[in-house]
Amino acid sequence: MEITEKDVAHTTSKLRFDDIKKGKVLSVKWEPKLNYAWDNGPALGRYLAELKNGRIIAKKCDKCHRTMLPPRMFCELCWRPTGRWVYVRDTGIVNTWVVSYVDWKAGRLNIEGGVRPFTPAIIEIDGTSKGMGILHLLDEVDPWKISRGMKVKAVWKPVKERIGAITDIKYFKPVK
Amino acid sequence: MRRVAIVGAGLTKFVRYAQETPKELAYEGVRMALDSCEMKLSDIECVVHGTAPDAFDGVHMKGEYLSDASGAYRKPYMRHYVGGGTGVLSPIHGWFHVASGMFDTCLVVTEEKMSCAYPHPAGAFLTIFDHTTEQPLYPTLIWIFAIEMNRFMTTHGYRKEDIALVAVKNKKNAIDHPSAQLAAEITVEDVLNSEVMAWPVNRLDISPTSDGAAAIILAAEHVARRVTEKPIWIDGVGWALDTAYWCTRDLYYPDYVEVAARQAYKMSGIREPSKEIHVAEPYDPFTYKELHHIEGLQLCKRGESVQMLVDGVTQRTGNLPCCPSGGALGVGNPIAATGLMKIIEIFLQLREEAGKRQVPGKPTCGLAQAWGDLMQVGTVVVMRS
Numbered sequence: 191m192e193i194t195e196k197d198v199a200h201t202t203s204k205l206r207f208d209d210i211k212k213g214k215v216l217s218v219k220w221e222p223k224l225n226y227a228w229d230n231g232p233a234l235g236r237y238l239a240e241l242k243n244g245r246i247i248a249k250k251c252d253k254c255h256r257t258m259l260p261p262r263m264f265c266e267l268c269w270r271p272t273g274r275w276v277y278v279r280d281t282g283i284v285n286t287w288v289v290s291y292v293d294w295k296a297g298r299l300n301i302e303g304g305v306r307p308f309t310p311a312i313i314e315i316d317g318t319s320k321g322m323g324i325l326h327l328l329d330e331v332d333p334w335k336i337s338r339g340m341k342v343k344a345v346w347k348p349v350k351e352r353i354g355a356i357t358d359i360k361y362f363k364p365v366k
Numbered sequence: 367m368r369r370v371a372i373v374g375a376g377l378t379k380f381v382r383y384a385q386e387t388p389k390e391l392a393y394e395g396v397r398m399a400l401d402s403c404e405m406k407l408s409d410i411e412c413v414v415h416g417t418a419p420d421a422f423d424g425v426h427m428k429g430e431y432l433s434d435a436s437g438a439y440r441k442p443y444m445r446h447y448v449g450g451g452t453g454v455l456s457p458i459h460g461w462f463h464v465a466s467g468m469f470d471t472c473l474v475v476t477e478e479k480m481s482c483a484y485p486h487p488a489g490a491f492l493t494i495f496d497h498t499t500e501q502p503l504y505p506t507l508i509w510i511f512a513i514e515m516n517r518f519m520t521t522h523g524y525r526k527e528d529i530a531l532v533a534v535k536n537k538k539n540a541i542d543h544p545s546a547q548l549a550a551e552i553t554v555e556d557v558l559n560s561e562v563m564a565w566p567v568n569r570l571d572i573s574p575t576s577d578g579a580a581a582i583i584l585a586a587e588h589v590a591r592r593v594t595e596k597p598i599w600i601d602g603v604g605w606a607l608d609t610a611y612w613c614t615r616d617l618y619y620p621d622y623v624e625v626a627a628r629q630a631y632k633m634s635g636i637r638e639p640s641k642e643i644h645v646a647e648p649y650d651p652f653t654y655k656e657l658h659h660i661e662g663l664q665l666c667k668r669g670e671s672v673q674m675l676v677d678g679v680t681q682r683t684g685n686l687p688c689c690p691s692g693g694a695l696g697v698g699n700p701i702a703a704t705g706l707m708k709i710i711e712i713f714l715q716l717r718e719e720a721g722k723r724q725v726p727g728k729p730t731c732g733l734a735q736a737w738g739d740l741m742q743v744g745t746v747v748v749m750r751s
């Protein structure tokens with residue numbers, strides 16, 4: 191039963207993105223107004239509260255002895271409750287990174303117009319267990335000079351602007 | 367457990383902006399599958415449907431919406447979803463129904479219409495990330511794949527110009543696929559010079575946004591022998607999820623693919639996958655993913671997939687052809703339908719009915735694999751003639 195051109199000829203693609211944009215095609219526009227209020231739970235709740243204080247806090251598992259970020263109430267590897275809280279540093283190293291020319295909707299950044307590409311990275315925070323990274327952004331660095339293992343430090347928002355969110359850290363920047 | 371065979375398959379053309387509705391696409395895929403083995407819907411005892419995020423089609427509870435088109439009217443019906451891994455979980459889900467003895471036949475349908483999401487389906491993915499620790503940073507899928515590709519490259523010392531060969535190979539293979547959306551003869555330079563999306567990912571490193579559907583028919587042995595002289599057996603299945611704390615895994619290697627593959631190999635009695643698998647369809651939504659998955663599937667040692675590619679081993683005429691269909695990069699990537707397209711390619715290859723795409727050497731054992739969720743699921747099916 192070889193699949194041939196004739197078999198698939200029925201699927202048609204004559205529409206173009208422009209046809210939708212110009213309203214030539216019947217389309218429904220709907221702004222979803224679905225509002226959510228997410229509870230943080232005890233682990234992330236304390237994590238966020240400490241971010242507001244300008245500190246990063248992690249949680250330890252007494253069985254595998256990992257110091258985990260973000261903190262969690264149960265260890266997903268040992269499947270048991272985690273133990274004590276420990277403050278970790280606000281420095282770390284770049285595990286891996288990206289130089290992104292697009293935003294979250296795949297919209298193009300105006301790079302030619304001078305907009306700096308986004309440089310998100312996984313950062314392994316000093317004081318946590320090896321490989322324990324968090325997603326954040328890098329800045330104050332030439333995007334093309336970022337390297338694996340580069341030492342970085344958090345740049346915090348001014349105290350008054352902090353709200354208890356991951357964005358209380360504006361970004362991470364290189365340090366010697 | 368009973369033996370389960372694939373006895374028929376259907377695959378629509380993959381396109382951007384299909385005029386058909388999601389239901390019509392699913393209907394076409396099913397009709398082709400039934401026609402291919404001269405079966406009627408009344409011969410089908412149950413239906414499973416694989417389709418990825420509801421946000422693509424913009425229909426909440428998309429499984430229910432697609433049930434009529436999938437031929438599920440007043441039949442036992444289940445929808446499953448593991449992101450990009452869905453299309454290879456689909457035959458596994460169908461396999462359960464028949465292997466268990468519960469049903470003698472099962473229709474497996476996958477559909478995706480990504481073009482409904484406007485302006486771009488990428489935006490639909492923001493809410494797969496953790497709402498407290500990640501969403502405030504506005505991550506996108508392209509970022510996280512680029513992050514993974516970079517870790518893969520820096521760990522093994524792989525070069526972008528070598529990885530680009532995957533796009534060259536797969537888009538060329540797709541020229542011979544009647545369903546292909548992005549078949550082309552391109553060069554490594556074309557890939558490197560294409561628009562930077564999120565370095566190290568360029569435009570031609572990525573599979574397209576696609577619409578399409580695929581379907582297969584599964585049957586227990588006594589039915590399969592009646593329906594066809596060339597049943598293709600589902601001989602091993604495996605699937606596994608890694609932790610959703612994706613930043614705490616070393617992204618250079620897909621452990622979950624290894625776990626899934628080992629499960630499938632054990633079931634199929636495979637000890638040396640690189641020798642015993644004759645043709646493979648690893649999931650290739652990005653160029654590096656084909657290589658990443660080849661390593662996870664134990665088809666080569668860690669850090670050796672690029673050499674295998676450069677040496678031509680994975681070409682259609684090589685010792686271990688990978689993505690002879692043209693893959694997601696060439697045929698297109700309507701998420702759930704892509705995985706099943708890969709299953710169908712192995713089905714056709716093992717029946718020696720792949721036409722111009724046929725790999726030489728009369729293959730008798732093949733494999734298809736997909737990957738998805740938060741870069742955490744591996745789904746693997748081993749098939750034999």
Ligand SMILES: [Zn+2]
Binds near residue numbers: 252253265266267269
């Ligand atoms: Zn533990």
